[in-house]
Amino acid sequence: MEGNRMEKTGNLKNTGNHTDQMAKDRKAREAEKLERQKAMLEEADRERFDFRDKDQSSFKTEKGLTSEIVTEISKMKNEPDWMLQHRLRSLEIYNRLPMPDWGPSLDELHMDDIVAYVKPNTNMKSDWNQVPGYIKDTFERLGIPQAEQKSLAGVGAQYDSEVVYHNIRDELSKQGVIYTDMETAVREHEDMVRKLFMKLVPPEEHKFVALHGAVWSGGSFVYVPEGVHLEFPLQSYFRLNAAGAGQFEHTLIVVDKGASAHFIEGCSAPGYNMLNLHAGCVELYVREGATLRYSTIENWSKNMMNLNTKRAVVEKNGTIEWISGTFGSHVTMLYPSSILKGEEARSTFTGISFSGKGQNLDTGTKVVHAAPNTYSTIHSRSISKDGGIAVYRSTVDILPQAVGSKSSAVCESLMMDSASRSDTIPSLNIRTDASDVGHEAKVGRISDESVFYLMTRGLTEQEARAMIVRGFVEPISRELPLEYAVEMNRLINIELDGTIG
Amino acid sequence: MRQDTLKQNTRDQRALKQDTKRQETGKRPNQSVLEQDLERHQGPDMEQPQGLGEHEKKVQRMQTRTWSRSYVNDAGMAVSGPDPGSFPGDAAIPASGRIIQEQSLDQVPMEEDAAGFFLPGEAGTFLDQYANRRHYLRIPRGYTEQDPIVLDLHLTGENPDLVDDVFIEAEEDSRVTVLINYTSEEGQKVRHYGRTRILAHRNAHVKLVKAQVLGKTAAHTDFIGGIAEEGARLDVVLAEIGARNPFSSCNLVLKGEGSEAELDAVYLGDGQRSLDMSCRVEHRGKKTLSRITAKGVLLEQCKKTFRDTLDFISGAAGSRGREEENVLMLSPDVRNLSAPVMLCGEENVEGDHALSSGRLDERILFYLMSRGLSEVEAKKLLAEAAVSSVVEKIPEESIQNRIRERVRKAIEKGGQMA
Numbered sequence: 001m002e003g004n005r006m007e008k009t010g011n012l013k014n015t016g017n018h019t020d021q022m023a024k025d026r027k028a029r030e031a032e033k034l035e036r037q038k039a040m041l042e043e044a045d046r047e048r049f050d051f052r053d054k055d056q057s058s059f060k061t062e063k064g065l066t067s068e069i070v071t072e073i074s075k076m077k078n079e080p081d082w083m084l085q086h087r088l089r090s091l092e093i094y095n096r097l098p099m100p101d102w103g104p105s106l107d108e109l110h111m112d113d114i115v116a117y118v119k120p121n122t123n124m125k126s127d128w129n130q131v132p133g134y135i136k137d138t139f140e141r142l143g144i145p146q147a148e149q150k151s152l153a154g155v156g157a158q159y160d161s162e163v164v165y166h167n168i169r170d171e172l173s174k175q176g177v178i179y180t181d182m183e184t185a186v187r188e189h190e191d192m193v194r195k196l197f198m199k200l201v202p203p204e205e206h207k208f209v210a211l212h213g214a215v216w217s218g219g220s221f222v223y224v225p226e227g228v229h230l231e232f233p234l235q236s237y238f239r240l241n242a243a244g245a246g247q248f249e250h251t252l253i254v255v256d257k258g259a260s261a262h263f264i265e266g267c268s269a270p271g272y273n274m275l276n277l278h279a280g281c282v283e284l285y286v287r288e289g290a291t292l293r294y295s296t297i298e299n300w301s302k303n304m305m306n307l308n309t310k311r312a313v314v315e316k317n318g319t320i321e322w323i324s325g326t327f328g329s330h331v332t333m334l335y336p337s338s339i340l341k342g343e344e345a346r347s348t349f350t351g352i353s354f355s356g357k358g359q360n361l362d363t364g365t366k367v368v369h370a371a372p373n374t375y376s377t378i379h380s381r382s383i384s385k386d387g388g389i390a391v392y393r394s395t396v397d398i399l400p401q402a403v404g405s406k407s408s409a410v411c412e413s414l415m416m417d418s419a420s421r422s423d424t425i426p427s428l429n430i431r432t433d434a435s436d437v438g439h440e441a442k443v444g445r446i447s448d449e450s451v452f453y454l455m456t457r458g459l460t461e462q463e464a465r466a467m468i469v470r471g472f473v474e475p476i477s478r479e480l481p482l483e484y485a486v487e488m489n490r491l492i493n494i495e496l497d498g499t500i501g
Numbered sequence: 502m503r504q505d506t507l508k509q510n511t512r513d514q515r516a517l518k519q520d521t522k523r524q525e526t527g528k529r530p531n532q533s534v535l536e537q538d539l540e541r542h543q544g545p546d547m548e549q550p551q552g553l554g555e556h557e558k559k560v561q562r563m564q565t566r567t568w569s570r571s572y573v574n575d576a577g578m579a580v581s582g583p584d585p586g587s588f589p590g591d592a593a594i595p596a597s598g599r600i601i602q603e604q605s606l607d608q609v610p611m612e613e614d615a616a617g618f619f620l621p622g623e624a625g626t627f628l629d630q631y632a633n634r635r636h637y638l639r640i641p642r643g644y645t646e647q648d649p650i651v652l653d654l655h656l657t658g659e660n661p662d663l664v665d666d667v668f669i670e671a672e673e674d675s676r677v678t679v680l681i682n683y684t685s686e687e688g689q690k691v692r693h694y695g696r697t698r699i700l701a702h703r704n705a706h707v708k709l710v711k712a713q714v715l716g717k718t719a720a721h722t723d724f725i726g727g728i729a730e731e732g733a734r735l736d737v738v739l740a741e742i743g744a745r746n747p748f749s750s751c752n753l754v755l756k757g758e759g760s761e762a763e764l765d766a767v768y769l770g771d772g773q774r775s776l777d778m779s780c781r782v783e784h785r786g787k788k789t790l791s792r793i794t795a796k797g798v799l800l801e802q803c804k805k806t807f808r809d810t811l812d813f814i815s816g817a818a819g820s821r822g823r824e825e826e827n828v829l830m831l832s833p834d835v836r837n838l839s840a841p842v843m844l845c846g847e848e849n850v851e852g853d854h855a856l857s858s859g860r861l862d863e864r865i866l867f868y869l870m871s872r873g874l875s876e877v878e879a880k881k882l883l884a885e886a887a888v889s890s891v892v893e894k895i896p897e898e899s900i901q902n903r904i905r906e907r908v909r910k911a912i913e914k915g916g917q918m919a
Binding site for chain 2: 419424
């Protein structure tokens with residue numbers, strides 16, 4: 001890589017001298033580089049995510065889903081009875097609800113083939129050294145513990161259905177910050193969890209959230225007490241290893257009055273030929289004057305059905321900030337939603353999706369303005385290439401009581417070729433005149449002029465395109481913590497280089 | 502305070518009304534031919550949306566469905582009641598006599614029916630069978646006379662049912678303006694059900710103006726479809742001003758290379774009316790160009806749903822499309838739904854859409870009032886200004902004035918509450 005850069009500089013200096021020879025040289029270099037990149041792609045880069053471990057789980061439920069399985073899960077987890085009842089009620093709702101009649105096709109999904117629950121062969125540890133070698137190895141290869149030492153306030157790691165590691169800085173727990181796995185929270189903070197668990201996203205919402213309610217496992221619980229500001233982000237990393245399995249983690253975050261926090265969620269899974277299902281649920285409670293930033297970089301393997309549900313309720317003067325990057329998965333349906341319940345509550349949504357071959361990424365957001373003077377902004381960018389489908393879908397609701405509210409949305413789509421699709425399907429429901437609502441959208445491609453200009457400055461066409469794409473996603477990447485921004489750029493490079501040949 | 506209670510009361514009453522309506526819907530005693538047809542088409546167990554009227558059917562209004570809570574997927578389409586009789590009156594065709602005018606559509610070249618996109622199949626059959634006004638207008642090659650072809654269709658107590666089916670075929674290099682004007686006596690229970698189709702051959706330029714200024718008790722259901730061949734241009738001006746629950750759609754297909762479409766819509770919503778509009782432009786040919794502009798004023802308790810779609814089909818390289826909607830809301834109880842959809846399967850295109858919705862700028866209102874205008878007068882002026890860019894495209898001043906008058910009246914009645 002470095003050598004290549006040097007060559008480039010040399011090339012720059014020579015610009016203008018000779019044309020024929022240079023063009024030939026460049027072609028040769030490009031071809032050479034292409035080969036190298038291709039090889040690299042196959043060997044190194046994808047491998048970082050695609051490696052898989054031997055299935056060493058201690059316990060697996062039967063395929064398919066019955067009330068016995070659900071009861072078994074609940075028993076294994078030593079849950080209070082109300083949680084079991086909640087699971088059974090959700091299962092009943094799941095069986096009753098139809099599949100959605102909109103959005104990408106879910107025909108490939110055969111629920112009976114998804115193993116609902118896979119328990120890894122360990123209990124949760126808070127000392128990294130006690131985590132079993134093969135799991136530790138996985139996360140170390142993903143760079144999780146390194147990041148913790150450097151820049152995180154706390155880390156959780158989930159492997160298949162169970163959280164294997166959870167740790168938080170001492171000074172934070174002394175301030176009353178709770179950061180633990182969901183199972184522990186159900187037992188140790190039962191009152192709070194019972195009051196909030198799946199109250200914001202009830203199982204009646206849709207089929208997959210009902211499924212989640214029945215078989216949820218793992219995930220994180222965060223409580224930030226009044227007035228506490230977390231200077232470093234908390235991070236949970238989800239890794240789905242077993243083939244043909246489902247991951248149904250539940251994340252519940254409460255940021256109390258005047259407090260602030262940043263939560264990062266990372267997801268990945270190795271590639272299998274079988275379809276995996278991820279139907280997580282995220283519930284965020286942002287109390288009066290509090291701020292929560294929720295960042296996700298999702299890079300599931302291309303056999304993943306990612307049907308995730310995320311919702312935040314924001315009280316007076318509170319702020320929710322969604323940062324959402326969707327790169328992986330086969331099919332994604334993900335629309336983080338914000339309910340602005342208190343006066344002057346705010347929400348911002350910044351999203352990027354990159355849809356490549358065989359991918360159908362249906363993403364977007366929903367905002368409900370349910371109080372006066374609430375404020376929302378949406379900024380979405382999507383890229384589709386190699387037959388990928390990128391859909392932006394959104395709803396902005398301004399309820400009659402939301403007098404003086406403002407909402408603005410900008411969404412831009414970049415088409416890399418004509419085999420791909422890029423659809424924008426917003427809807428707006430405005431029920432008071434005393435509001436200002438704007439929506440703008442654009443679809444287009446990289447203009448030949450820009451590519452040509454960069455090429456006259458000595459870049460190859462590939463480099464020029466990559467540079468333009470990086471510029472296109474810059475508004476999103478600058479919102480991410482540094483490591484993640486680097487990670488995203490890297491992902492984009494992988495995706496773009498995939499177009500070669 | 503008093504006003505608030507009042508509003509609450511009307512809201513409750515409305516809810517009550519809807520409830521009784523719904524109960525009635527269950528029985529639906531006098532089914533029309535069309536309703537029966539539709540039932541056969543869709544099956545009797547098709548779910549009825551809430552608050553559907555007696556003669557209404559749920560039809561899909563979005564090309565691509567989205568979640569049900571957005572309330573934009575479907576709408577109740579009013580279907581005509583009893584079978585219509587004849588409808589008198591004539592069209593004003595310019596003197597030259599070169600235009601071929603037929604009262605039947607037997608000779609119409611039907612390769613593709615663009616209007617059919619939003620028209621449930623059986624409803625099309627109904628139109629085929631029961632239309633009591635048919636016009637086939639063939640504009641000869643090279644025709645360029647300025648005077649518009651005017652169809653004045655006035656519905657009265659004696660002639661309450663109009664089912665019109667108009668087909669305009671413009672031959673190569675012709676230019677024509679067709680103005681279809683729907684009016685009715687206020688207070689009469691009249692019904693209009695119509696379809697207008699355009700086929701513009703190479704380099705033809707067709708301007709279609711449909712001005713619907715029916716009375717507030719009228720029923721109105723309308724479908725427009727247009728196809729533009731190579732180098733052809735379609736200009737459609739659609740004014741939805743009157744009728745109780747106007748339901749209309751317009752689908753323009755840019756089939757030939759270099760064809761263009763411009764669709765301007767203007768609407769007025771007041772009282773308890775409900776407006777439902779779906780517009781779509783399909784870019785199929787290379788280097789096609791389109792623009793959809795909608796301007797509307799909403800007041801009192803009215804509900805409006807406007808869906809506009811730009812659909813870039815793979816292969817429509819070099820095409821550009823833009824859609825824009827500006828809504829002026831003048832009452833706190835309006836319900837304003839929009840779905841500006843953009844579908845893109847081609848890389849080399851530019852698509853743009855913009856939507857803005859809001860109330861009057863208080864500074865401008867204040868300025869006008871400081872110049873001696875009353876609040877209502879100032880609002881009238883600003884509402885008129887909001888829609889004027891589209892209204893001015895109607896080539897007949899009397900219709901322009903009629904629309905302006907309606908806007909002013911509506912604000913006089915419902916504007917001061919805001």
